[in-house]
Amino acid sequence: MTPPPSRDFPWWLLIAATIAAWLMWQVVADDLYSQILDTLLRGVWITLFVTTVGFAMASALGLLVALAGLSRSIVIRQIARFYVEIVRGIPILVLLLYVAFVLAPALVAAWNWATGWAGFEPMRTRDFPLIWRAILALVIGYSAFIAEVFRAGLLSVEIGQIEAANALGLNRWQRFRHIVFPQAIRTILPPLGNDFIAMIKDSSLVSVLGVLDITQLGKVTAAGNFRYFETYNVVALLYLIMTVTLSLLLRRLEARLRQAPR
Template sequence: MAASAPDKDFPWWLLAVVALGGFAYWQILLDDLYTQVLTTLRRGIVTTVFVTLVGFALATALGLLLALAALSRSLILRQVSRFYIEIIRGIPILVLLLYVAFVLAPALVALWNWGAESVGADPIRTRDFNLLWRAILALSIGYSAFLAEVFRAGLQSVDAGQIEAAEALGLNRWNRFRHIVFPQAIRTILPPLGNDFVAMVKDSSLVSVLGVLDITQLGKVTAAGNFRYFETYNVVALIYLTMTITLSLVLRRFEKRMRQRPDG
């Protein structure tokens, strides 16, 4: 009975995915049209990775600040954090992208110009606010609300007795957070944090509605030019699958190693 356990846990699904993926890439290398499409879309991979990494980093930082505000002793900070989280979580990412790009960005430019006039600086135009950065700002705002809840749940999972003991030992709030709370909370936070990172890779495709030249946008342009939608979108889907499955496996491995580390 014990000998059959490894066979039961063997990732046959991964073996199937690798086989299908290898066959698909082999077909791409043999077909000139597929190769041409892949070469064209390769430029969009850099944009997709950049949007995801920068957007997720900003969202993580803002989400952590929101979580700390939500757990603050200040009633005002708690209410402001909750207001932000509930409002942003209720808006679809696509709508948020359009709102930030065409409403918030012009408002920020107008505010900048108002401040620039008071100090004698040169004004800027709305089109100077790059669409790529508008998209990154929108994704950061949207995901920060979800990550704030991830951080809040993780921080609250730490036993209150340990925090009280650290306080009794004379540790200030920063040292309690750095040495006691966060090292334990991160084990709870990592799995959902990794899931949201993979989700942002997929949601980064929404920036194509702003004309940002990511994988999806280049796929749309390529398909509109060669009218070979089947081949083009096969490559688009394959690229996203390669990125998301690889990330999921790396994150799963990292989480497993974190769980195996001793508490000390």
């Protein structure tokens, strides 16, 4: 009998590790690869900063939108639904450009209008760093998807648990904190981890704004040395190391959550 897919030997991982080992050997043995890696490593910190800060803020906003979508008020629910459906329908790249060149100047103008009466020096659009415009775009874009993850997780909690909490006299915040969220987090964490991995890859789009992440430094390096094959090999290797490592950790987390008693 054919074993289930979950028990298959991870040949894909063996092949990927072999390719990664070959590339790492090239980095060690080839001066050109070493120079490219030294240059691109500066972009790793920018990529991790953009991803970590953006995901944390997107998760917080997504939770608020999810709670708004479950509100008793039809107005609040419809506002949350409008936000989710509109934002999810816009490509991340388009949203990135819109936030950088439309929303950011509008925010600066609004700030100047709101603080003008207090005598503050007017803020210029160029004072709004491109890296924070990129983070804001990722926060808006991913919060809509994360909101659906939170909403599905919160709705997965059995209604009997909530009714029991009501019977014990817990208020809404106590029910959420002690009953609903601890159970929902089991359902939420795996897809939330997938969104984090997706954001690492989508963070490469910030290079269109000139943010010096891995992709942008790769483009600049390749344009300077004309060694596109070697440069983009290293770019791909750095992204793969981050995403594959996180994917394996996420699988272990999912296995632990399945085995943990409810």
